[in-house]
Amino acid sequence: AQYPGGSYYLFDNATGNYMTNWTMPGTQKPNYGWMLPAKNTYNPVSDTILMAGGNITGGGGSYLCRLKIARTSPYAVNTSQYNYDFRSHSNNTTSGISALESCPAQPEKLYVATEDGTFFYSNDAGTNWNKSTTFSVGGGWYLYGSTILSSRLTRDLVWYGGSGYGGAAIFKSTDGGVSFTSMSNGLPQTLVHEIVSNLTESMLFAATDAGPYVYIVADNTWYPMIGADNPIQNYTAVEYIS
Numbered sequence: 317a318q319y320p321g322g323s324y325y326l327f328d329n330a331t332g333n334y335m336t337n338w339t340m341p342g343t344q345k346p347n348y349g350w351m352l353p354a355k356n357t358y359n360p361v362s363d364t365i366l367m368a369g370g371n372i373t374g375g376g377g378s379y380l381c382r383l384k385i386a387r388t389s390p391y392a393v394n395t396s397q398y399n400y401d402f403r404s405h406s407n408n409t410t411s412g413i414s415a416l417e418s419c420p421a422q423p424e425k426l427y428v429a430t431e432d433g434t435f436f437y438s439n440d441a442g443t444n445w446n447k448s449t450t451f452s453v454g455g456g457w458y459l460y461g462s463t464i465l466s467s468r469l470t471r472d473l474v475w476y477g478g479s480g481y482g483g484a485a486i487f488k489s490t491d492g493g494v495s496f497t498s499m500s501n502g503l504p505q506t507l508v509h510e511i512v513s514n515l516t517e518s519m520l521f522a523a524t525d526a527g528p529y530v531y532i533v534a535d536n537t538w539y540p541m542i543g544a545d546n547p548i549q550n551y552t553a554v555e556y557i558s
Contacts, residue, residue: 321345322352322370326385336391342370344377344403346412346431353416358423363387368413368428371397378403378412380428380442398442405447406430415478417464421471427493429461435476437493450487450496463510469517475499477508477522486511486522486531502538503529509552523551 317325322340327333340352352369364384371377372395381397402413411431419425428436428445435448460478467473472492477485484498485508506526513520520531521541528541528551542548 318351318354320350322367324354324367324383326391336385336393338383338393338395340367340370340381341372341374342377342379343375344371344412345369346378346414353413355416355418358418358420366416366418366426368402368416376403377401378406378430380413380416380426398445400442400445402428402430402434402436402445405436405445406432406434408432415461415464415476417466417474419466419474420468421466425466425472425492427464427466427474427476429464429476429478431460433461433478435461435493435496437474439492446493448489448493448496460507463508465511465513465520467513467517475511475520477511479507481505481507485524499531499536500538501536502531510554512554512556514556515558521554521556523554525550527551528554 325337326335328335346369352367354365354367357364364382367383368380369378371379372381379397381395384394386392413428414431415429417427424441426438426442436445438445463477465475474489474493476487480500480503484500485503486500487496488499489496504526506524508522508524510523511520518533522529527548528546529538530541531538
């Protein structure tokens with residue numbers, strides 16, 4: 317569980333008992349995201365999660381960090397971070413990390429986005445990073461990179477979403493983040509907070525400020541899911557349940 321500002325709390329799943337906590341250091345945490353991005357790795361025995369947006373040395377910058385937690389008391393937390401400052405490499409040089417994704421189909425792939433819409437990808441598990449040249453916007457809310465979804469089935473397929481108030485809200489890349497095309501047909505002008513897929517990836521679901529939406533891949537169209545059981549309100553998270 318996370319508290320605003322990057323404080324993480326570990327609980328025992330069987331008993332619910334509190335075990336330990338840890339707070340992300342750093343003097344330049346992201347401004348727009350009050351919850352710092354976090355993601356599990358695809359090595360379940362590593363007891364490691366990825367978290368982004370701070371600096372474990374306590375200084376400036378926006379780094380991607382690794383957090384490994386011991387399974388036995390006193391549940392020591394060992395931290396390390398990748399040697400790449402996403403803030404200074406963002407298009408406007410002042411944007412912190414706002415979205416993070418690991419790739420189940422390609423464990424060596426990692427994706428990161430910053431508040432100004434800059435998109436980064438790594439092909440070697442974070443040792444080296446590349447920046448997509450597709451997005452070069454200057455303001456945070458124009459394309460606030462709030463969600464990244466990597467395909468579980470298809471290599472190099474990744475979806476990227478954020479603000480659609482100044483253009484498209486969701487984009488698709490089929491080359492692992494090198495280039496993107498818009499896929500916002502049917503979506504209103506809105507901010508997309510999170511996207512997930514069904515197991516076959518024939519449908520995507522989006523939580524947006526304009527309500528819940530479903531994308532039918534065969535139709536290349538988003539459809540609203542507002543109805544008797546889905547009130548009109550902001551939807552900030554979504555999870556697919558089989």
